[in-house]
Amino acid sequence: MEDKALILILVALSLIGVLAVYSVDPLRGEEWGASLFSKQIIWNFVGWLVFLFFSQIDYHQWVKRGWLWYLLMVLSLGAVLVFGKGDETGSRRWLFSQSVQPSEGAKIALALFLAHYFSEQRENFDFWPLLLKSGILSFIPLVLIFEEPDLGSSLVLLVIWLGGLFVCGFSAKKWAVIGGIGVGLLPLSWFFLEDYQKARLLSFIDPGKDPLGSGYHILQSKIAIGAGGFTGQGWLSGTQSQLYFLPARHTDFIFASWCEQLGFLGGMVIIFLLGALSYLFLVIALRSPDLEGKILASLLGISLLFQWAVNIGMNLGVMPVTGIALPFISYGGSSLVANLASAGLVYNISKSGGKESWKLWI
């Protein structure tokens, strides 16, 4: 039952993603292959092949090799810092000339690794040492991504780690201690932020302060969503996105462009689909017969929820601009393929590994 629902939701999200990119594609009149939406269709095609691949391999095969993924993740992230070329924002996020974004893969790799690492410890679950060790291991990729710099993705890794700690049943009291320390240390993190990141946070607190500077994104996004109203201004209409007032309208702010055209109703469809998908991940985690499946599915669910909630929150002006894309919808290959890959993993968990699933050759 869950597996069918999963496929249905994924198909719907993929279609909406292509439509949303099409609606704001400045190159949609160009020939096939040049336009953004045609690229998004190709990425969907690739992504669904990857989904198929992951759905057919017993997830235990992946979890078992947790350390291998961990190693590959750290190496590729290191390679980004060494060999990566800066993009237009000055961040180094890419490998192989802007085609692969290892930080997207890192989200899955860390979830696999933690599922392996925590489930290994099930017999002697010792709180503090485990916290410390898993913390150090999680922070290595996190810091590498932060250095790119990509604040959003490193936050996703942080949430995956914290989610792992939570799911694995750390006691409430100890959670309170960690929470207290976390909140206490939060102001310190200010000193590690780049100037533009600080500006984004400040403008999040008071977007009216500098409406043409960093507050611009948030303000324009709110205007687009508000101007959309209940039913929107109509497909392919809406001056905010069509006249370029809305920045990153096909990536980070694609939700706002969608809502300007299709209004509250159209936006709720996306929220409902993404909410249902992440909820489904948790249901599958609950039904999973073993600990590996439970941890992996719930971590992937947390990662998914965090990404879409922060992205939509940012579009609605209740979250700072952190550069987290909207899963399945935002234009971009790495994110789409990675999200379909993790959905494939969860699909496989929903089938409890599957008797006749393929074996990994490594």
Add this chain to the structure above:
Amino acid sequence: MQEQVNQRITYLSRLFLIILLILSFRFWYLSILQGDWYKQKSEQNRVRVFSLSPIRGSIYDRNSQVLAEDIPRFRLIYEKGGMEVEEIEKRVERILGRELSPPFPERGVGEIILIDPLSLEEAIKIEEAQNDLPGVRVETYPVRHYPRGEPFAHVVGYVGKINAEELESLYSEGYEMEDRIGKVGVEREYESLLRGEKGYRRIEVDALGRVIRVLDYRSPYFKNSVTLTLDGELQEYSYELLGNRNGVIIVGDPYTGELLALVSKPGFDPQLLSWGMTAEEWNTLSQNQDKPLTNRSLQALYPPGSLFKLVIATGALEEGLTDGNRKIFCPGFLDYNGWRYPCWRRGGHGAVSIEEAIAQSCNVTFYTLGLELGADRIINWSGRLGVGRPSGIDLPGEKTAFLPTPEWKKRQLKEMWYPGDTINLSIGQGYLLVTPLEMYRVVSSIATRGEVYQPHVLKEVLDSKGEVIRKVSPVLQDRIELKNSTWETLIRGMEKVVNRGTGQVCRGLPVELAAKTGTAQNPQGEDHSWFAGFFPSSHPQVVFLVLIEHGGDGSGEAAQTAKKLIEWWEENRGGKSGR
């Protein structure tokens, strides 16, 4: 452990639901509750309103000669988009055959100004090559032109870019940055009539300011023009008469208050001020020792000298201190309290009547009458004749006389008022300072025997088609009630000034002239030379005042200038002024 994990996952799912609800609520709040407000913001984003400068009304003299008007100038605008600026620049350079000078100033909505000003020939060349220059257009805008220049600068004034202070107070009336506004003179006084109505262009733009389309357009138009009372030729002749000397000439009609000439020398070039000058040019102009920006006729203060004797005579006659019969002996000086006060004529005037004293400008007579009147009554009578009160002329920045009183001296100088101060005051010297316009008004009131008309320069207001929509009628401000004999004595005295007194330079003119000379000592140097009067004395039609700074004796420079002025009048306007 599995159990615990299951429980935690259940907790998580509740957290998921809560987050979903919060986001949905926020979404609903933005798009439904605040939707209208954001729709408006979105509208403001895409629509830019561009004002188009209004065309200012013209200013004419009484004979409908243009004193100020708007003329079109051209500039070359490029609406960015289409082509690279460098490419457009190259093409324009090729078409016009001259180099452009980047960087080009930006002007809102992604437009840049390539050339400003553009000549008419160049504008035509550009129009012909329109097909090669997408996004380039010639824009016409008005600039102020003052064809008659300097002689009219103080009265007509000039326009300039609105400054921060003006903008703040006039914002509600639709003024914006870069707008033109009258700075001085008629341009300022009648700004609201002359300004005209702005036009606008409402344009849809994208986020980069590129123009998508024009939504709406209204062309600017002008509302009113004004005709002044000034006689342009008289004004120019008067300005010329002053030559290279600083001074004032005022000519007007005593029975209407109309001013035919109001000249202040040195003047300045209003064109330069309107079209913008360099900081250096401005400094030279504003710091010039001769203060060319000051309208001396109503903004500068001078000792009136013997002109003030008309005020003393009025007071003495009205208070009964003298009449046609009383004669005062002038030995050439007055001894008072051990000080000797000289008359201007060393040898003395002998026994003179008040009429004779006015004619000869006998100091001793006026010392005596001044002392009898006392400082307070002198100041009182000055006020009665309008000295120290604003005339209400329709030009900005009018100043009024400084009238010294014993109280003032005690308060300000911590000194008592000596009889010597009264003696000085009696001949218009000492602390007393007046504007030329105030003295003009005193003379004008004598001409009309007490009828005081508000001096003005506005004659008519015209609508946009040139039809007269308002005529300014004379405003009788005050009626000075004096004994008939007082008026008679004053006018007889002033006639004698010309016939056998200090103003004999003007004897022999073909008009009955009544006038008074003034020689004002001043700390700056050579005496100021005054000459004021009216003609014909029996039924006055023209009042005039001439002041020449450091012109020496009033009977000299000023009287000679007045003579030429009257001759010009008789030759050129004589026929017209006959009533």
